[in-house]
Amino acid sequence: METKRRQFQGVLNILSFNRHFYVIGLTILLVIILSHFYFQWSQLLLWVIIGLFLYGLLMPLIVSAYVYDFSGYYxxxxxxxxxxxxxxxxxxxxxxxxxxxxxxxxxxxxxxxxxxxxxxxxxxxxxxxxxxxxxxxxxxxxxxxxxxxxxxxxxxxxxxxxxxxxxxxxxxxxxxxxxxxxxxxxxxxxxxxxxxxxxxxxxxxxxxxxxxxxxxxxxxxxxxxxxxxxxxxxxxxxxxxxxxxxxxxx
CATH class of the missing domain: 3.40.50.150 (Vaccinia Virus protein VP39)
Known part of the structure; x- marks a missing residue:
């Protein structure tokens, strides 16, 4: 049985198995952005929220790539x-x-x-x-x-x-x-x-x-x-x- 892992297999696994979190997160972020254009609330607050959402969505993938794909764990x-x-x-x-x-x-x-x-x-x-x-x-x-x-x-x-x-x-x-x-x-x-x-x-x-x-x-x-x-x-x-x-x- 072949044991060699594909490139970025670890991060792709995380993204695939937890895709419901990413769908929910991106949907909420889209709603927040649309609400900004409708209610015209603070531009600074909008960018802070976008930054926090992107951090929460991307950082797990970056760390997973580091741990499972580049650190030699396997x-x-x-x-x-x-x-x-x-x-x-x-x-x-x-x-x-x-x-x-x-x-x-x-x-x-x-x-x-x-x-x-x-x-x-x-x-x-x-x-x-x-x-x-x-x-x-x-x-x-x-x-x-x-x-x-x-x-x-x-x-x-x-x-x-x-x-x-x-x-x-x-x-x-x-x-x-x-x-x-x-x-x-x-x-x-x-x-x-x-x-x-x-x-x-x-x-x-x-x-x-x-x-x-x-x-x-x-x-x-x-x-x-x-x-x-x-x-x-x-x-x-x-x-x-x-x-x-x-x-x-x-």
Whole structure:
């Protein structure tokens, strides 16, 4: 399977999956501009509003292009400091929320290790238009299994590495997160690792996504969830200003 990404694939994905936001935003902006000509209110205020709208619509695309298309995120070189071994006896698990861009790349990166892919997408709970659209165009890795967030069909202490790559934030309930992470903890070997990559609800992501940053969760939120799930070793490194790589050890 070809794993090379198309030029600007990341930003085109964001634009495609979230096109309803852009249609709504541009429609509201058009109404505001037309109302200015009708009511003749302040020219300065009009340009301020136009600037804010354009910032809110364009900045997420600029940051997404930087993170997903130009930063080397999909080269997975940021995994090198974690010193993950590629051996035939190793079992890796990659878990997604209905949109899988990483499993084929992971397998190419770790060709000797066994890779099992799980999808916790739930059509009744995960109803956001973006994830529904993303699921329609997602690649499906062979033998991907649909799971519930509170159960993985794996033996206890059987997995070396669990990858949660920009997926776990789709679990909105804190209690459900804890149950899900407990399952990750259960299946991990005593020295197994849970590797999670997420945008955070912090200042850089607010500047990038404005109110859209509320779709993500804070560092303290994740730290509290992992601690409640029994994963005690907590380590964060930054991949660009906008993404965090969390490495938890069971």
């Amino acid at each position: 080269n997975f070189d940021w995994l090198k400091p974690l010193q993950l071994e590629d051996l035939e006896k190793k079992l890796m698990v990659n878990i997604n929320a209905g949109f899988d861009e990483t499993s084929y790349i992971l397998k190419k990166k770790f060709p000797k290790s066994k890779l099992q892919v799980f999808d916790f997408y739930n059509s009744e709970q995960h109803t956001e238009p973006a994830i529904v659209r993303a699921r329609k165009v997602s690649l499906t890795y062979p033998n991907t299994l649909q799971i519930k967030t509170n159960h993985m069909p794996l033996k206890t202490d059987s997995v070396d590495y669990v990858f949660l790559l920009s997926a776990a934030h789709e679990i909105r309930s804190f209690d459900e997160k804890v149950q899900f992470l407990k399952e990750c903890h259960r299946v991990c070997k005593p020295n197994g690792k849970v590797i999670m990559v997420e945008h955070l609800r912090d200042l850089p992501n607010f500047l990038a996504f404005s109110v859209g940053f509320t779709h993500f969760f804070s560092k303290n939120h994740w730290k509290k969830a992992f601690k409640a799930a029994g994963l005690k070793t907590f380590n964060e490194t930054k991949f660009t200003q906008f993404m965090s790589v969390f490495n938890y050890q069971s």
